[in-house]
Amino acid sequence: MRLTVEFTTEPFDLDEPPGHALVARDVIQDAELDAFDIGPFGNTVEGEASAVLGAIDALLRRTLDAGATRISLQVNVAAEEDR
Numbered sequence: 001m002r003l004t005v006e007f008t009t010e011p012f013d014l015d016e017p018p019g020h021a022l023v024a025r026d027v028i029q030d031a032e033l034d035a036f037d038i039g040p041f042g043n044t045v046e047g048e049a050s051a052v053l054g055a056i057d058a059l060l061r062r063t064l065d066a067g068a069t070r071i072s073l074q075v076n077v078a079a080e081e082d083r
Helices: 019-030 049-065
Strands: 002-010 035-038 043-048 070-077
Touching: 002 019, 002 049, 019 035, 019 043, 019 049, 043 049, 049 070
Parallel strands: none
Antiparallel strands: 002 043, 002 070, 035 043
């Protein structure tokens, strides 16, 4: 199964990325994902379920430890034509 996940971490800081956002970027870049897009207002990752779920587990734990006060996730099973 392939998954696509969109996530944001808060609080936002438009002047410079907060520590939790930098941690999120590092976790995602180090994960074995097929694709990712890191942006200032939202992030998207895609890959095999085991890799995505492992990355999201690490993301939740590490960004909370780094000061995130809210993390929003949307998880979707990739459409059949995307597989």
